[in-house]
Amino acid sequence: MSQGDILQSMKEGSEKAQAVVAPATTLEEAIAYAVNLTVQEGGTTMAAPGMDDAARKALSAACGEKGITLLDSPLRAQMTKIHTAFTWADRGIADTGTLVLNSDSEEFRIATMLSETHVAVLPVDNIVPSMDALEGYMTEHFKKGPGYIAFVTGPSRTADIERILTIGVHGPKRLHILFLDGGEK
Template sequence: MSQGEILESMKAGAEKVAAVVAPAASLDEAITYAVNLTAEEGGTTMAAPGMVGAAREALASACAEKGIVLLESPLRAHMNGIHTAFTWADRGIADTGTLVLNSDSEELRLATMLSETHVAVLPTDKVVPDMDALEGYMSDHFKKGAGYVAFITGPSRTADIERILTIGVHGPERLHILLADLADGGDK
């Protein structure tokens, strides 16, 4: 399977579970997408755990231009007020449209579980065709003593015994995946 076919499979798999998938030619484009989406949705806050350096500075500047508050740590102080989580995904599983996030940081777990909208930047070279292709990565990851890995497939959804589906009860109502062609994986 070519990388192009893998990316098409990722897009199709994610869209089947109500995620929005869009390309991002650069990190700046991903930042613009996330900030504009937050503003369009009427959001006033964004959390970007793990985003540091030039990327964080660019995000802070873009947020300020739109009147969006870029939340600082600790995110526990903002648990009821995270509109958008803007994160990196460590891997993607194409056949199910699943994101894989190394979630050892409580900040990352809070942002991705408590936000209304989650925008994840997924480098195109980090997408694998299926779970079997992720085995080596997961094995190496757990040998390092990692404690938490999140597998995110679409926005949060739950149903009760009467089969009434509700979106966003146990996590974000909306998931946007930005497939980013970042040769160096970007500057977190």
């Protein structure tokens, strides 16, 4: 499979699962996307666990400009306040449109589970054709000791009432995936 095919498959799989896919050439562009989206949705807060200092600084500036509060750690004290979670995705699984999130950090879990909108930045080089390619990744991860990995395919959903597909039960109601092409991380 060529990288073009993998990207196309990832995009189709994600969209089929009601995720929104958009390109980003730099992390700054991704930050701008997340901030604008939050504003559009009328959100006023953002959590961004797992971003390094430089990214956090850029994020803080972008949020400040639009009147959005970038929430500080610990998020456990602010669990009901998170509008947008802005995070990296560790891997992508193309054939199902799935994000693989290294969720060892509790901050990361709280942000990605309790937010209304999750914006995930996925470096395109980290997308694999199918989950078979991740056997080694998973096994290695769990060799280290305790660990928590999440496969996320689209936003939270249910069909428990009359089998009617409804988005956004207990997890994020919206999932945006930004394909980061530029080898940056």
